[in-house]
Amino acid sequence: MTKAVTRAIFHGGIAAVLLALLGTASVQVFAQGTAPSAGQAVAFDRTKGNCLACHTMRGSDVPSNVGPELNDMKARFPDRADLIAILQNEEARNPQTIMPSFGRNLILDHQEIEQIVDFLYSL
Amino acid sequence: MPNRRIRARASLRVAVLAAAVAVLGGAAPAPDKTDPLADQKAFQASFGERFPQVPFADFANGPYAVSAPMRKQWEDIMQFPPYDFALDEGKTAFETPFANGKSYADCFANKGIGVRQDFPYFDTKTGEVATLDGTINRCREANGEKPLPYQVGLMASITAYMAETSRDKPFDIKIPDDPRARAAYEDGKEYFYTRRGQLNFSCASCHVGAAGQRLRGDILAPAIGILAAFPIYRSDWGSMGTIDRRFTSCSAQMRSEPLPPQDKSYRDLEYFLSYMSNGVPISGPGTRP
Amino acid sequence: MTRVALAFMLLCSVPIAAHAADKSEAESAIAGAVKAEDAAGKLGNRWIPAEASLKAAKAAFTSGSWDAAVAEATRARLLAERAVEQSNEQKTAWRDAVIR
Numbered sequence: 001m002t003k004a005v006t007r008a009i010f011h012g013g014i015a016a017v018l019l020a021l022l023g024t025a026s027v028q029v030f031a032q033g034t035a036p037s038a039g040q041a042v043a044f045d046r047t048k049g050n051c052l053a054c055h056t057m058r059g060s061d062v063p064s065n066v067g068p069e070l071n072d073m074k075a076r077f078p079d080r081a082d083l084i085a086i087l088q089n090e091e092a093r094n095p096q097t098i099m100p101s102f103g104r105n106l107i108l109d110h111q112e113i114e115q116i117v118d119f120l121y122s123l
Numbered sequence: 124m125p126n127r128r129i130r131a132r133a134s135l136r137v138a139v140l141a142a143a144v145a146v147l148g149g150a151a152p153a154p155d156k157t158d159p160l161a162d163q164k165a166f167q168a169s170f171g172e173r174f175p176q177v178p179f180a181d182f183a184n185g186p187y188a189v190s191a192p193m194r195k196q197w198e199d200i201m202q203f204p205p206y207d208f209a210l211d212e213g214k215t216a217f218e219t220p221f222a223n224g225k226s227y228a229d230c231f232a233n234k235g236i237g238v239r240q241d242f243p244y245f246d247t248k249t250g251e252v253a254t255l256d257g258t259i260n261r262c263r264e265a266n267g268e269k270p271l272p273y274q275v276g277l278m279a280s281i282t283a284y285m286a287e288t289s290r291d292k293p294f295d296i297k298i299p300d301d302p303r304a305r306a307a308y309e310d311g312k313e314y315f316y317t318r319r320g321q322l323n324f325s326c327a328s329c330h331v332g333a334a335g336q337r338l339r340g341d342i343l344a345p346a347i348g349i350l351a352a353f354p355i356y357r358s359d360w361g362s363m364g365t366i367d368r369r370f371t372s373c374s375a376q377m378r379s380e381p382l383p384p385q386d387k388s389y390r391d392l393e394y395f396l397s398y399m400s401n402g403v404p405i406s407g408p409g410t411r412p
Numbered sequence: 413m414t415r416v417a418l419a420f421m422l423l424c425s426v427p428i429a430a431h432a433a434d435k436s437e438a439e440s441a442i443a444g445a446v447k448a449e450d451a452a453g454k455l456g457n458r459w460i461p462a463e464a465s466l467k468a469a470k471a472a473f474t475s476g477s478w479d480a481a482v483a484e485a486t487r488a489r490l491l492a493e494r495a496v497e498q499s500n501e502q503k504t505a506w507r508d509a510v511i512r
Contacts, residue, residue, distance in 0.1 A: 053338050062340060064339055065336050065337045096332065100321075101323045
């Protein structure tokens with residue numbers, strides 16, 4: 001299992017590197033410190049985070065309640081790594097979760113996850 | 124989070140203990156032995172506990188059973204049910220003889236009236252699950268007619284009519300004492316609970332775990348009774364749709380490549396879901412937002 | 413894992429000269445993706461985005477865009493490999509979700 005995860009991350013890494021190689025010049029690795037609006041856009045995009053399908057949070061216009069309301073994130077998740085882990089693969093924390101494994105299943109890339117976490121910390 | 128980890132560790136310890144006991148005890152029951160009736164009891168009890176305010180028969184009404192505001196909307200819509208045109212079309216088609224003079228009635232018990240609750244059934248001749256929709260097409264082919272497309276159109280209309288003549292009859296799905304029937308049931312059960320697709324969902328994720336909750340504008344229908352209202356008119360679709368249409372669109376929501384309509388796994392899935400719903404009355408055709 | 417992440421960060425923080433792929437690289441990337449998708453298909457678990465990326469890779473190949481073909485094929489392969497992994501895990505894990 002851990003081996004598999006490492007492999008997935010490794011592959012993910014290779015993909016990212018490849019994409020970086022192929023893509024344009026500068027790839028921003030640490031989104032930390034991006035404007036929350038960038039993360040909000042990714043989070044609300046239905047083809048990306050689609051977080052509003054399940055969560056209610058500031059700025060949402062639908063009353064979803066599959067997951068808990070997202071608020072007060074700094075106080076509840078002081079460790080950034082915890083939020084990254086939830087977005088990477090919530091199934092590791094809760095094997096029966098319905099929340100998609102955004103990172104592990106390549107729904108969001110590294111940078112998008114970092115951007116979303118920046119946005120979450122503005123909630 | 125830390126207490127989750129502790130819980131996981133504790134349950135690991137319990138598992139190790141159980142394994143040890145099993146080894147010592149020798150004749151531990153095989154954990155995976157198929158017992159459809161026990162599954163059904165547990166399934167129904169679990170939804171009963173989750174929705175104590177919902178009368179059992181009301182699970183035939185999908186999301187409306189578990190959402191009062193939606194139910195109000197629904198009752199308004201039902202003043203002029205949007206499936207009425209399909210019912211008329213289906214009745215006419217059902218009663219019109221094929222070119223060879225035979226008709227659908229010749230292919231079904233009780234001339235096809237009031238039989239929806241017995242589908243799908245396990246056909247011991249073919250060794251496979253036979254659905255209502257599949258049986259309609261087999262009837263057509265046996266009488267020299269082209270099969271109908273499965274998801275929309277006339278198939279939805281004919282099944283609408285057949286469901287309507289079966290209203291209030293409780294699902295009565297049987298699993299004969301035949302290892303192939305058990306295998307089909309087990310396959311459907313596995314399909315239902317297995318995560319697949321990029322979003323990492325199983326059917327159960329939404330229709331068990333999150334049943335009754337709001338996913339954007341939708342109230343997620345509880346898995347029990349989930350096929351009782353088919354076919355349905357969905358405002359979102361602007362037309363009628365069969366079980367295949369719904370399965371296909373839920374697969375796509377999971378970002379999982381849908382199976383072809385009436386694929387073996389979809390039929391087995393229908394068998395499992397219908398058997399879990401035994402006792403829930405047929406309410407089809409239905410309307411949905 | 414940390415080591416991989418570190419290597420990844422290092423690699424990405426250094427501006428790297430773009431390497432242009434050629435036809436044979438694109439070919440082998442697509443072959444790898446097809447193989448992975450077939451494995452996922454055998455398990456009844458084709459992912460829609462994997463199919464879409466594979467299709468895009470083939471289209472890019474047809475129009476001679478080797479870089480795009482490699483990028484899409486690589487993505488398709490990674491998605492398909494993850495699908496296979498998901499199916500393999502689920503072979504036993506699904507039972508933990510059953511209502512008892």
